[in-house]
Amino acid sequence: MSRWLAALALAAALAAPAADAGGDPLPSWREGRARQAILAFVQAVTDPASAQYVAPGARIAAFDNDGTLWSEQPLYVQLAFAIDRVRALAPRRPEWKTTQPFQAVLEDDRRALAAAGQQGLLKLVLATHAGMTADQFARTVAEWLETARHPRFNRPYTELVYQPMLELLAYLRANGFKTYIVSGGGAEFIRAFSERAYGIPPEQVIGTTIETRFQAGPDGAPALVRQPRVDFIDDGPGKPVAIGKFIGRRPILAFGNSDGDHQMLQWTAAVAGRSLVGLVHHTDGDREWAYDRQSHVGRLDRALVEARTRGWTIADMKQDWKVIFPFDR
Amino acid sequence: MSRWLAALALAAALAAPAADAGGDPLPSWREGRARQAILAFVQAVTDPASAQYVAPGARIAAFDNDGTLWSEQPLYVQLAFAIDRVRALAPRRPEWKTTQPFQAVLEDDRRALAAAGQQGLLKLVLATHAGMTADQFARTVAEWLETARHPRFNRPYTELVYQPMLELLAYLRANGFKTYIVSGGGAEFIRAFSERAYGIPPEQVIGTTIETRFQAGPDGAPALVRQPRVDFIDDGPGKPVAIGKFIGRRPILAFGNSDGDHQMLQWTAAVAGRSLVGLVHHTDGDREWAYDRQSHVGRLDRALVEARTRGWTIADMKQDWKVIFPFDR
Numbered sequence: 001m002s003r004w005l006a007a008l009a010l011a012a013a014l015a016a017p018a019a020d021a022g023g024d025p026l027p028s029w030r031e032g033r034a035r036q037a038i039l040a041f042v043q044a045v046t047d048p049a050s051a052q053y054v055a056p057g058a059r060i061a062a063f064d065n066d067g068t069l070w071s072e073q074p075l076y077v078q079l080a081f082a083i084d085r086v087r088a089l090a091p092r093r094p095e096w097k098t099t100q101p102f103q104a105v106l107e108d109d110r111r112a113l114a115a116a117g118q119q120g121l122l123k124l125v126l127a128t129h130a131g132m133t134a135d136q137f138a139r140t141v142a143e144w145l146e147t148a149r150h151p152r153f154n155r156p157y158t159e160l161v162y163q164p165m166l167e168l169l170a171y172l173r174a175n176g177f178k179t180y181i182v183s184g185g186g187a188e189f190i191r192a193f194s195e196r197a198y199g200i201p202p203e204q205v206i207g208t209t210i211e212t213r214f215q216a217g218p219d220g221a222p223a224l225v226r227q228p229r230v231d232f233i234d235d236g237p238g239k240p241v242a243i244g245k246f247i248g249r250r251p252i253l254a255f256g257n258s259d260g261d262h263q264m265l266q267w268t269a270a271v272a273g274r275s276l277v278g279l280v281h282h283t284d285g286d287r288e289w290a291y292d293r294q295s296h297v298g299r300l301d302r303a304l305v306e307a308r309t310r311g312w313t314i315a316d317m318k319q320d321w322k323v324i325f326p327f328d329r
Numbered sequence: 330m331s332r333w334l335a336a337l338a339l340a341a342a343l344a345a346p347a348a349d350a351g352g353d354p355l356p357s358w359r360e361g362r363a364r365q366a367i368l369a370f371v372q373a374v375t376d377p378a379s380a381q382y383v384a385p386g387a388r389i390a391a392f393d394n395d396g397t398l399w400s401e402q403p404l405y406v407q408l409a410f411a412i413d414r415v416r417a418l419a420p421r422r423p424e425w426k427t428t429q430p431f432q433a434v435l436e437d438d439r440r441a442l443a444a445a446g447q448q449g450l451l452k453l454v455l456a457t458h459a460g461m462t463a464d465q466f467a468r469t470v471a472e473w474l475e476t477a478r479h480p481r482f483n484r485p486y487t488e489l490v491y492q493p494m495l496e497l498l499a500y501l502r503a504n505g506f507k508t509y510i511v512s513g514g515g516a517e518f519i520r521a522f523s524e525r526a527y528g529i530p531p532e533q534v535i536g537t538t539i540e541t542r543f544q545a546g547p548d549g550a551p552a553l554v555r556q557p558r559v560d561f562i563d564d565g566p567g568k569p570v571a572i573g574k575f576i577g578r579r580p581i582l583a584f585g586n587s588d589g590d591h592q593m594l595q596w597t598a599a600v601a602g603r604s605l606v607g608l609v610h611h612t613d614g615d616r617e618w619a620y621d622r623q624s625h626v627g628r629l630d631r632a633l634v635e636a637r638t639r640g641w642t643i644a645d646m647k648q649d650w651k652v653i654f655p656f657d658r
Contacts, residue, residue: 057524178532187574187577191577202576203389203507203576203577205577209574212570212573212574214569214570214596222569222592222595222596222599223599224570224573237542240543240551241541241543244553245516245560246532248520248531248532249532266551267543267551267552270552
């Protein structure tokens with residue numbers, strides 16, 4: 001077992017069991033409206049005597065990843081990966097020394113990097129996520145996760161997962177739900193750790209994708225080779241579109257934390273039967289981060305207004321969560 | 330329960346149980362190489378003491394649909410649906426009387442329809458599969474399947490499923506496999522019946538898709554509205570590409586029946602460990618149809634050559650299958 005696998009196995013062990021010794025399936029959730037909403041919802045849709053009963057196969061639960069299942073500050077983990085890959089690949093790409101946004105990364109010039117904007121970030125991602133087979137990319141991500149450390153907590157990124165959300169995922173699965181990730185991040189990036197970090201297998205990860213082509217790989221055998229072109233951006237209205245395409249039925253539970261999740265939440269809220277729609281609200285600057293409307297990462301504005309108007313569930317990290325990370329316990 | 334649901338439930342009941350009274354999981358498969366190859370493969374990958382053992386989560390099995398799980402003659406079922414829909418919608422579309430390929434359908438002019446070619450068929454599909462919400466489309470397909478009858482067998486199309494393949498699907502699932510459909514047909518068309526006909530839930534159906542847009546539906550609630558534009562053709566090299574995108578790992582078993590499945594079979598055959606790659610060969614003109622190289626539907630040429638060269642499993646319908654359809658028993 002590699003160190004990376006060992007670290008993930010440890011994280012999984014820390015996160016288990018779903019219920020504490022007293023049988024509480026959500027021991028890290030404080031008494032309050034969010035916890036009560038979750039318990040009441042699961043009770044209602046799993047009780048065959050309930051008018052709101054939902055058959056197990058239709059118990060689809062969709063979760064955003066960045067900021068909903070793990071931390072997205074000070075920058076998306078996938079962007080930290082892209083930046084590290086630019087540095088690692090730079091000796092073979094001498095032209096990057098004088099080409100933006102690569103030069104900004106190599107010189108650690110944050111102003112120039114910010115000036116490169118979304119198009120610049122896309123260039124970084126495509127340059128570091130394409131040009132290899134799908135298997136090679138998965139290995140590269142796995143190796144990086146083994147050694148990279150979060151700048152604030154000095155721990156593997158896969159330990160920056162939210163303990164209360166791990167409990168929620170396990171609680172839902174124990175009640176016949178199929179749990180999905182529906183992320184603006186790269187599907188294949190997340191698939192490299194989702195099963196061990198969250199118990200979510202690769203086929204239940206929906207995300208942004210780049211094109212792949214079926215052709216001979218480096219060893220001559222047929223392979224999927226990743227191309228430097230975006231296939232689909234799984235964000236905003238793209239989230240319900242992708243859920244329709246991949247799952248073919250509407251979730252009855254969805255959790256997000258930003259305006260990029262807004263349409264997925266609206267669509268879930270409009271399901272014919274009972275649904276639970278939730279937001280993780282980052283309100284704890286001491287233990288994690290506090291941000292919403294003004295944040296450059298995970299901006300939460302319109303979705304928060306609608307959540308309050310419609311009475312969606314809001315998980316206030318400071319108020320509702322006894323612990324944030326597994327290592328806090 | 331609608332008549333359609335009743336018919337499907339009956340088909341499922343006919344197909345069950347997976348094993349006969351003697352405990353044979355494949356009672357409709359005659360003794361022979363195909364049957365032996367399947368049994369030996371499942372034994373090898375599920376025995377923890379075997380060097381070829383595969384963990385349950387990685388036991389992914391991919392099946393083509395048309396011609397592999399149900400009949401595709403005399404024409405694809407989805408095309409029969411499109412033709413019936415053109416007739417049903419014609420009163421509201423007077424211009425179709427003088428516009429090809431619609432005129433050909435309305436006048437039952439097979440020569441003109443054939444002359445319209447692939448582009449003509451695409452027009453028929455887009456005109457009948459778009460312009461409504463995903464939910465409306467699923468209902469339309471379900472209602473059609475309830476009343477439409479196969480021209481040769483005068484039975485619902487969902488009874489034209491292959492009993493030996495139903496047994497194979499059930500046998501694989503009983504051994505920890507996750508069974509997928511990977512079809513050139515429309516994903517949402519197949520999803521309307523896959524669970525009841527095959528025990529395969531919507532989220533395990535991968536197929537050709539048209540674009541959808543997240544917007545207000547007819548009742549004002551947020552919905553996915555189907556657009557008259559192709560999103561992705563899940564055929565040929567598109568099949569491994571789609572499997573990579575949707576599942577994120579390579580199948581260890583794949584079955585097809587035509588050259589459109591060739592790349593999926595090649596990709597599965599090249600997996601690192603043991604795999605089973607199979608073709609359904611239509612050799613029984615009495616009980617079903619006999620066709621391969623010369624067929625306009627389900628053409629099988631290059632894949633058959635490679636199957637014979639590499640020793641892939643070939644299910645010869647006439648030789649290997651005691652019965653073809655559940656109603657044959």
